[in-house]
Amino acid sequence: MVTESPRWQRESLIAEIPELQWQQPCLAESEQWRAYRQFYKLDFAGLEQVSHFAGLLKTSGYDIAVQIWRQPGARGTALLVHGYYDHTGIYGSLIEFCLRQGLDVVIFDLPGHGLSSGERAAINNFQEYDEVFSLVLQQVEVHLGGPLYLFGQSTGGAISINYLLKRQLTPQQSPFKAITLFAPLVRPKGWTKARVLHSILSLVIRRIKRDFNPNSADGRFLRFIAEHDPLQPRHLSVRWVGALRQWVSFIELSPKCDVPLNIIQGDADNTVDWCHNLEILSQKFPNRQVFMLPGGQHHVVNESVENRLKVYQQVAKWLNLD
Structure with missing residues (x-):
């Protein structure tokens, strides 16, 4: 990741994004997009x-x-779904991996993230994420070539x-050739304490620094998102934690x-309660x-070069696109 000041502005970039026309989408070739x-x-x-x-x-x-x-x-289409606080821009390694596997790539910024609208890093209910994801998936199925490969961090x-369990899909009904999840969230680490704090804090504040x-x-990645990425939210939404409480239940x-499902999980992940999550x-x-990544931390697609190599070798083996 680079560290110089960006030569593009979020508001300017959003202002020039047209309504999506799947059959004739707009090339992202303006000066703002090239700088992005x-x-x-x-x-x-x-x-x-x-x-x-x-x-x-x-x-x-x-x-x-x-x-x-x-x-x-x-040879197909990869649909990528990013994590909380994240956005498309920091998923270059996964986008490139999928492209080099011969797949087209579709990725969208979740509500309140990246270039999408909505209060930053907030949501009323996780089913709002489901509504957005379902529509994107539906449009991808209609307009882009299959088979479809789903990736979620x-x-x-x-x-x-949520998409799979909510609909109780069978393998025959699933729209995906393969599903690969990186450090999937069920509960975050310290969930019991977080629930107690949320019950108290939600009465008086909307967000926490x-x-x-x-x-x-990858220390360079950590410095980039903390110090140089203009699309990183700077607060945790108390409303988002409330939505997570409902979703976990x-x-x-x-x-x-x-x-x-294919699951990749690092055994040094201190963001999610991965032992509990894998059990669930x-x-x-x-x-x-399940592929356990020794020493792997939470942001699997932005791990060290050595760890990413191990991850993508395993994913390529699962997808068997050679």
Whole structure:
């Protein structure tokens, strides 16, 4: 990640994003977009035939920023769902991995994140995420080539899990060829204490100043998001924690689902309660596969180069696209 001041502005970039037209999406080739890609290192060397598109999708009261990378002869489409506090710009390693696997890529900023509208890092109910995700998925199924491959990091994993359990899909009904989740959220670490604090704090405040806790072995990435990324939220929304409380109860009471899952989890993750989460996911998804990343922290797609290599080697093995 670079550390110089950006030569693009969030408001200016959003102002020039048109409504998304899937059949003829708008190329993201303005000066603002070129500066955005350079800032987040989204100009991928050796992938000159890849085209980058962007558009706004209006749904559930939000303007959702959708970005699409397409290439000639794609063998399918990857749908990426980012984590809490995150946005498309910091998912370059996963976008590039999918492109080099021969897949087109669709990724969108969640409500209140990145270039999408909404109060920063806030949500009333996790089912709002589901509404947005479901519409994007529906449009991808109609307009882009299959098979579809789903990737979710942390809260993006939670949204993926919610989609499957809410609908009680069978493997035959699943729209996905494969689903890969990185450090999926069920409960965060310290959940019991967090619930007590939320019950008290929700009565008097709306947000808490965010602590940029280490969640990756890549020190450069950690410095970038804490000091240089203009799209990083600076507060934890108390409302988001309330929505999470409702969602955790819903997920942990849901019946099991037979759709296969691939899960990658670091054993040094101090963001989610990963031991509890893997136990719950083993109950809900008996057809899951788990790859433990020794020393891996929470932000799996932005781990150290060495750890990312291990992760993507495992994902490539699961996808078997060679």
